[in-house]
Amino acid sequence: MKILLTITAIVFSLSNINLLAQPEDWDDYINWAWEGTFSPFIEAGYGYTAPGHQDFTGSFSNIGTIELKLGYGEYKKYSKFVYRLDERYLFGSYFSTDSNPFEDEQPGEVNTKGWRAGLGTKIGYGYRIGRALSLIPYNQNQFTLTKPEYTYTSSLIQDDIDILKRIEGDARFGISTEGGIGFLIAESISLNAGFEGAIVFPRWKFLHWLGNYTLQSISTTLINLFSESIIKASPVFGPLIYLVLQNAVTFAWYYAMKDQMYWPISSETPFTMETFKLGASITF
Numbered sequence: 001m002k003i004l005l006t007i008t009a010i011v012f013s014l015s016n017i018n019l020l021a022q023p024e025d026w027d028d029y030i031n032w033a034w035e036g037t038f039s040p041f042i043e044a045g046y047g048y049t050a051p052g053h054q055d056f057t058g059s060f061s062n063i064g065t066i067e068l069k070l071g072y073g074e075y076k077k078y079s080k081f082v083y084r085l086d087e088r089y090l091f092g093s094y095f096s097t098d099s100n101p102f103e104d105e106q107p108g109e110v111n112t113k114g115w116r117a118g119l120g121t122k123i124g125y126g127y128r129i130g131r132a133l134s135l136i137p138y139n140q141n142q143f144t145l146t147k148p149e150y151t152y153t154s155s156l157i158q159d160d161i162d163i164l165k166r167i168e169g170d171a172r173f174g175i176s177t178e179g180g181i182g183f184l185i186a187e188s189i190s191l192n193a194g195f196e197g198a199i200v201f202p203r204w205k206f207l208h209w210l211g212n213y214t215l216q217s218i219s220t221t222l223i224n225l226f227s228e229s230i231i232k233a234s235p236v237f238g239p240l241i242y243l244v245l246q247n248a249v250t251f252a253w254y255y256a257m258k259d260q261m262y263w264p265i266s267s268e269t270p271f272t273m274e275t276f277k278l279g280a281s282i283t284f
Contacts, residue, residue: 030072036086038072045069045279047196048102049095051112051148052272053167054259058152058160061109064099065275068092073283075134075187078125080235085124085136085182092117095273110152110164116198118144123224123246124182125231125239134184137243138194139250140177141220146200147171148271166202167271174200174270175213177254178277179247192279197254200271201261208262215264216253223249 030038047065071089078084096113124138150164180194201209227245231238256263261270 034072034074034086034088036074037076038074038086038088039283041069041071041073041087041089041281041283043067043069043071043089043190043192043279043281045192045277047095047275047277048100049273049275051110052258052274053163054269054272056160056163058156059106059109061097061106061111062100062102062104063095063097063112064101065093065095065277066099067277067279069281073122075126075184075283077128079232079238081128082231082235082239083126083128083134083136085122085126085138085184087122088120089122090117090119091142108153108155110150110156110160112148112150114146114148116144116146118142120176122178125242126182126184127239132186134182134187136182136184136190137180137239138182138192139179139243139246140194140196141250142176142178142198144174144176144198144200145171146174146198146273148200167200172200172202172271173204174198176273177247177250179243179251180277181243188283190281190283192277192281194277194279196273196275196277197251198273198275199254199257199261200273202268202270205262205267208265208267211265212257212262216250219253220246220249 045067049063049065051060069089069091071087073087075083075085093116097111120142122138122140124136126134126136128134149168176196176198178194178196180192182190182192184190223245227242230241258272260267
């Protein structure tokens, strides 16, 4: 159990951890390792997803995505009437063409199904409205493992078939970013709406990814520090500016990586999934 707790803290926390002084209780450990007061939450969501690949000449049918998150979150006062949301979680999801309720599949399109799992963080700065309501613009980022499967007709050209065969098979490592707005009710129930862009790497080249991710981390950390300074200086406009700036940077990386997955390093084109999402969570 202590090994699991240590791994969890390293993955989610940027703070220095004294491994010789770990609390025995799980909740105490979480609060100690992450330096806050975190509460467990469960979130369920549904998404309408458009799969894609920049070099694919055919078309994919849209799919439905069902998702479940289990994690810990903290929502506390940051500045005046501005509150900060910090969520860290594990998630799993199932997606398929059959889960799409709109039935907009066209003849000849490639059908997609599969599962996705991983871990992520969500950071947001929100407005407290009265005693019971909060409006929370947020930015969310995830590490993912995705295992897609495809079905298609014999009319698909060989180049497109080769692309699909390179992606399906084993679980593929990837990343995703999401921007959206949450509505917090009575500090225990949250309704969320967002847009997610996900990258699925056909193959994972660690050094290429490390260079790409290092540049991403530097840029997102700097814009986060700048945005937090604006929130402190202007509580009225700060959370909205955070939403715009933080998501602008993370989605700029996403759209650059749609063509070359380890941009700016020359690399191949990844499989992508763009999802409009709705969700609801309960904090205990």
